[in-house]
Amino acid sequence: AAGVIQSPRHLIKEKRETATLKCYPIPRHDTVYWYQQGPGQDPQFLISFYEKMQSDKGSIPDRFSAQQFSDYHSELNMSSLELGDSALYFCASSRTGRYNEQFFGPGTRLTVL
């Protein structure tokens, strides 16, 4: 069965650079969630989209923005990167009405030097 795809899997950036993370949800899933997991921490919700509209927002820095496109894939754009942005970024997808079941992608490991 198809799973959530995230790209790239690993990314190394310098401070103050920008990064774009991509997420391709499971086919027919209409909702995408982004989570950030810092070293030794639990995943923290950043933002979610339903049918290309932002549906919920968590502790996402103003330097980050995200969107969902017409094909339901989503991109997380991160600017002015800081050392503290180094983390594992998970994307999850779900289908509305499906008992809150979210399927997580493998994550993108971002390292900011």
Add this chain to the structure above:
Amino acid sequence: AQKVTQAQTEISVVEKEDVTLDCVYETRDTTYYLFWYKQPPSGELVFLIRRNSFDEQNEISGRYSWNFQKSTSSFNFTITASQVVDSAVYFCALSEARDNFNKFYFGSGTKLNVKP
């Protein structure tokens, strides 16, 4: 306030021992969902179980079992006859069902070390 509490930061056991990972949650919703995920050193989140608030039946899957008790707001996870491959960080998570778009609240995780 933390919605999901995993009080055990790290547990070490010897192979073949049974181990229980505790999870206590907090919600005002009558409908909610609880999850357990395993995160091995490779980093991915491996889904283990989902339980909705209306189903208090305990579940067993091989060496894994889950004890859901609404009276104590707990959803504990037991591994029987642990194996080295069970070594990982285990997260308990809560999703509230106010609408269809609900984020997960994760506990801080319990790192399980199973020694040979």
